[in-house]
Amino acid sequence: MSQAGAPRITAFVCNWCTYAGADLAGTSRLQYAPEVRIVKLPCTGRISPLFILKAFEGGADAVLVSGCHPGDCHYTSGNYHARRRWGLLRKLLDLTGIDSRRLQFSWISAAEGQKFADLINDLTAKVREAGPFAGANPARKRLAPAPEEAQGPRRES
Amino acid sequence: MKSLSADRLQDLAAALSAAGYRVVAPVEADGVVRFAPWSPGAAIRTDAVPVNSLKDVFFPPSEAIGRWRRSGDGFDAIETRPEAPKTAALAARPCDVAALAMLDAVFNWDFRDSFYDARRAATVVAALACSEADEECFCTSVGGRPDAAPGADALLRPADGGRTLIVEPLTDQGRDLAAAASGVLQDGAAAPDAPPEVRRRFDIGRVGAWLAGNFDSPLWKELSLPCLGCAACAYACPACHCFDIQDESGPNGVVRLRNWDACGLGLFTLHASGHNPRPDQASRWRQRVMHKLAYAPERFKVAACTGCGRCGRVCPRGMSLADTAERIAAAAAPAAGPAAGVPA
Amino acid sequence: MSPTPSLREDAARLLREGRVKLVIGYRAHAGGGQGPAVPEGACRAPLAGGGGRRPAFIEEAHRAGELVFDGACSQNLAAYLKKPEVRARMPLAIVASEAVGRSLVSLAAESQFAQGALLALAFRGERYEGVKEVEELAALAREAAPEPRRDPDIGRRLAELAAWPAQRRAEWWSARFSRCTRCYACRAACPGCYCQRCVTERNVPQWVSTAALGHGNYAWNMIRAFHQAGRCTLCGACASACPQGLPLMLLNTFLAAQAAEQFDVEAGLDPAAKPLIGTWDPEDDNSFFT
Structure with missing residues (x-):
């Protein structure tokens, strides 16, 4: 989390459903917590486990992965492939210390702007409650120049 | 004569720690003995050769050698110094100490490596003469001895059937170490134990002569066939010293890292074009053997192998440099004829 | 009784008849070195020592006498199938403990070698089972472990x-x-x-x-x-x-x-198994999605 205590949440979403859902939340003027950074991919099937690891390595307090509902994939089966991978990956990460408070999965369609806003608010509240992940995050890169040496606003927790 | 009861090595470590030394020694964690920082209460294991070597103290697997912070559109360099606390390396084996000649030479060859040198200067090495040798040990084949450690600052020599360690300072740093530990050392005579017998496996001169003329020998293919192409041997080796430079960036800036690398890995010589001048494991294994027993002796007058035997102990296939050298020595024997005709 | 005579005979025969170009197995190593592997995962003896076994690559029938097999033969020889130098010598035969056999079945399921490119000199425990095709290895594996084995x-x-x-x-x-x-x-x-x-x-x-x-x-x-x-x-x-x-x-x-x-996937039992990751089912667990 940044110094202000805002959690850093990385969201990997598919282009066709969840990104459009987020867009709808915006155009509908729905308010939701601003701590989420969205990374748009063509399909959840493109979301490699490496992306999730990289987000945690870079200091994310939580990662959200979201795409089209089962049966609705723009590419027919990308989300089915992805679901199977995550069913195993999330267990492996949990075993090694990245538990389900830090890694969330959801299906959000292009019509579900409200669900997107609610999910981000819920997730943000959950991550705030869990606290900053930095100290306990096993994937975290602890290499950057020390914060006291960095100029300008402190960006590392 | 100064000495120490063998079961009081921990007290020696504690005394050195109290005198301001960081102590590294063979300690066990999760069933594996490693050369690692000693902490109070940890037993110092003299009954096992650590899985890693003394090299790690001077040349760690990864270290930051440069750092830059973001500044506007550019970067400002942050002065990066080696972490080199005053250190005492206890109970290093003679074969590990022997490898320091190779490391000193290569890290001060055409460029003085301030990171290596700083730690070398800050570290006093107290070697432990061996009281036993296993089947992988072959120091005597490459000019070493189990009971002498030229290059160390002090030698701990087992005596009285292993109950006592005679402390023999060899340098001023070693005398400082003995002085810092004087509270746990005692005076009096002790009878040094006979060193273990380490079988001489090959004639290094004969191996060198064969290497000089057999770069293209078909024997390389055969010798390398069991090799799976990992870096276990190189990383366990006290004399291997290859590294890779990687820059890793973060939100605040960039860190330049020096990471271990090894000639057994296919990526080691892979060009950006896709061409690999060492395209197979035979050429990689040849490089490893040549570097150790031909190139290093030619360039630095010292073999890059000290016979510690770790390669054979850690190899998932049990390959060792000694086995290879033995085969080469047999190939070089006049009676055996040309290299291709070596009996298996 | 030592199984090695029939193992050696079969290896020599396969080479002599030209059915394989290479037999990968185990040989004794006089120098000792790394003893039996410690798959428990937590630790290993720092001074391993003791009678070791080494991989043997046999290309001539008269050298088949070097082959041995016993409980100390714990290295998984199937790992050699990824070496280009070894792949170039297919068809080949490989001495296969139960563990190696399961690896071969798993590799067959992933199309890592052509049909007929590989034969196994199969063991169950220390009992020699003879020359086996991959399908037969799979049957042996299923027979040996009808229930999943977990430490x-x-x-x-x-x-x-x-x-x-x-x-x-x-x-x-x-x-x-x-x-x-x-x-x-x-x-x-x-x-x-x-x-x-x-x-x-x-x-x-x-x-x-x-x-x-x-x-x-x-x-x-x-x-x-x-x-x-x-x-x-x-x-x-x-x-x-x-x-x-x-x-x-x-x-x-x-x-x-x-x-x-x-x-419901158990690797190494079915050479026709579909890869777990790479296939999917609409009924896969969906409970962790909101």
């Missing part, structure tokens, strides 16, 4: 870990991964790790840091284990290859149990 000690340790808070698990694993030197002996020893360019070697961008530091070691160990999910036959080669004694079998066993529990 109960590893099961207990996993249960213990599961009861801890996440932070304690993270700290426990980080302490172990911190010893990883990235020598990749785990990858080299694994028959299933056959990617021609491993993900750690993909550097545009550098997905997995090659530094032997916390972040790189965590990412590497996660990716290595995850790439084996539903494929690992629990032979233990990675764990016994690890010089640092990292508890890799905890990760492998955990994922194998998950693959079985969630998807």
Whole structure:
């Protein structure tokens, strides 16, 4: 989390459903917590486990992965492939210390702007409650120049 | 004569720690003995050769050698110094100490490596003469001895059937170490134990002569066939010293890292074009053997192998440099004829 | 009774008749060296010593007499099928303990060798079963292990870990991964790790840091284990290859149990099995999605 205590949440979403859902939340003027950074991919099937690891390595307090509902994939089966991978990956990460408070999965369609806003608010509240992940995050890169040496606003927790 | 009861090595470590030394020694964690920082209460294991070597103290697997912070559109360099606390390396084996000649030479060859040198200067090495040798040990084949450690600052020599360690300072740093530990050392005579017998496996001169003329020998293919192409041997080796430079960036800036690398890995010589001048494991294994027993002796007058035997102990296939050298020595024997005709 | 006479006869016959160009097996090694592997995963004797076995590559029938087989033959020879030098000598025969047999079945399911390119000189325990095709190996494997085999000690340790808070698990694993030197002996020893360019070697961008530091070691160990999910036959080669004694079998066993529990998959029993990751089912678990 940044110094202000805002959690850093990385969201990997598919282009066709969840990104459009987020867009709808915006155009509908729905308010939701601003701590989420969205990374748009063509399909959840493109979301490699490496992306999730990289987000945690870079200091994310939580990662959200979201795409089209089962049966609705723009590419027919990308989300089915992805679901199977995550069913195993999330267990492996949990075993090694990245538990389900830090890694969330959801299906959000292009019509579900409200669900997107609610999910981000819920997730943000959950991550705030869990606290900053930095100290306990096993994937975290602890290499950057020390914060006291960095100029300008402190960006590392 | 100064000495120490063998079961009081921990007290020696504690005394050195109290005198301001960081102590590294063979300690066990999760069933594996490693050369690692000693902490109070940890037993110092003299009954096992650590899985890693003394090299790690001077040349760690990864270290930051440069750092830059973001500044506007550019970067400002942050002065990066080696972490080199005053250190005492206890109970290093003679074969590990022997490898320091190779490391000193290569890290001060055409460029003085301030990171290596700083730690070398800050570290006093107290070697432990061996009281036993296993089947992988072959120091005597490459000019070493189990009971002498030229290059160390002090030698701990087992005596009285292993109950006592005679402390023999060899340098001023070693005398400082003995002085810092004087509270746990005692005076009096002790009878040094006979060193273990380490079988001489090959004639290094004969191996060198064969290497000089057999770069293209078909024997390389055969010798390398069991090799799976990992870096276990190189990383366990006290004399291997290859590294890779990687820059890793973060939100605040960039860190330049020096990471271990090894000639057994296919990526080691892979060009950006896709061409690999060492395209197979035979050429990689040849490089490893040549570097150790031909190139290093030619360039630095010292073999890059000290016979510690770790390669054979850690190899998932049990390959060792000694086995290879033995085969080469047999190939070089006049009676055996040309290299291709070596009996298996 | 020693099984080696019939093993040697079969190996010599296959070579003599030209059915194979190479037999990969085990030979005795006078010098000792690394003894039987320790697939338990936690530790290994620092001074291994003791009568070792070494891989043997036999191309001439008259050398088949070098072959031996006994309980000390614990190296997984199936890992050699990824070496180009070995692949160039197909068709070949390979001395296959139960563990090697399961690896071969798993590799056959992943189309890693052509039909007829590989024969097994199969063992069940120390009993020699003769020359087997891959389908027969699979039948042997199913017969030998009708129920999934899991090390109960590893099961207990996993249960213990599961009861801890996440932070304690993270700290426990980080302490172990911190010893990883990235020598990749785990990858080299694994028959299933056959990617021609491993993900750690993909550097545009550098997905997995090659530094032997916390972040790189965590990412590497996660990716290595995850790439084996539903494929690992629990032979233990990675764990016994690890010089640092990292508890890799905890990760492998955990994922194998998950693959079985969630998807009813047991690797190394069916040469026609579809890959777990790479296929899907509309009925897969959906309960973790909001």
